[in-house]
Amino acid sequence: MECLMGIRFNDFVLLAADRINIWSIMAIKHDMNKIKNLSDNLIMGVIGEQGDSVQFSEFISKNIQLYKMRNDYELSPTAAATYIQRNLAHYLRSRTPYHVNLLVAGYDTVTNKPELHYLDYLATSTPVPYAAHGYGGLFTMGLxxxxxxxxxxxxxGISMLRKCIEEIQKRLVVSLPSFKVCVVDKNGYRDLPDIIVNPPKLGINMPQPDASVSMMV
Known part of the structure; x- marks a missing residue:
């Protein structure tokens, strides 16, 4: 029931991920951070099995930082996406596959262009202008x-994300009221204010108790 979205524009790229942490039918947390900062100009959004998401994102972030220390330069977004794809493909053919879906967003300081890469648990990888993972993607891709x-x-761009989140709030059976938003541009990565949706403002009918009906106890 998670949702991860990304949109690439000419000068920047946006990522948004819901804040809820779900286990079975329970909402465990409402302040979950599903967007990982990999370097100054590179971020990665991850959703999937909770343990897999945490372990794989930590594994990738530490190895990308190790590459920077060894070589004195950072991986480009395309190179990082290829590295992540290779690891997903390797573990897919092992006894411990990672069931995670990802969006990699970054700004290439050589070409001076933002990039967005779509990856899934089957090690699919492709550059895209916009993408979404999770059930929310079923309602937002057409929009x-x-x-x-x-x-x-x-x-x-933020207004576009808000429209997508409002559509998810209207249509999806599970409430995802808040989304963490990040942007990457030529100035690097930074957090933006969360997008929080208020159902009554969307025109969603909220049932009200009938004062004329008394409850018999």
Missing amino acids: MDRIYKADSTLEE
């Missing part, structure tokens, strides 16, 4: 396709 504009400003 993204309709309203996406590559030359949008940061404010317009």
Whole structure:
């Protein structure tokens, strides 16, 4: 029931991930961070099995930092996505596969272009202008396709994410009221304010008790 979304524009790329941590039918936490900072210009959103998500994201982040220390330069977004894909493919053919779906977002300081890469648990990897994982993606991909504009400003990009999150809140049976949002551009990675959805403002009917009906105890 998790949701992870990413949108690439001409000058920056946005990632948004829901904040809820679910186990079975229980909501364990509402302040979960599912977006990992890999380097100054590279971030990764991860959803999937809880243990797999934590272990794989830690494994990838530490090894990318190790590569930087050994070689004195950072991996480009494309190189990082290829490295992640290779590890997913390796573990997929082992006894301990990682059931995780990812979006890798970054800014290539050589080409001066933002990048967004879609990866799934079967080690699929491809660059995309926008993407979504989870049940929320079933409701947002068509909306993204309709309203996406590559030359949008940061404010317009955030507005686009908000429209997608509002659609998820309206249609998905599970409530995902808050999303963590991050941006990567030529100035690097930074957190943006969370997008929090208020159901009554969306016109969602909230049942009210009938004062004329008394309860018999």
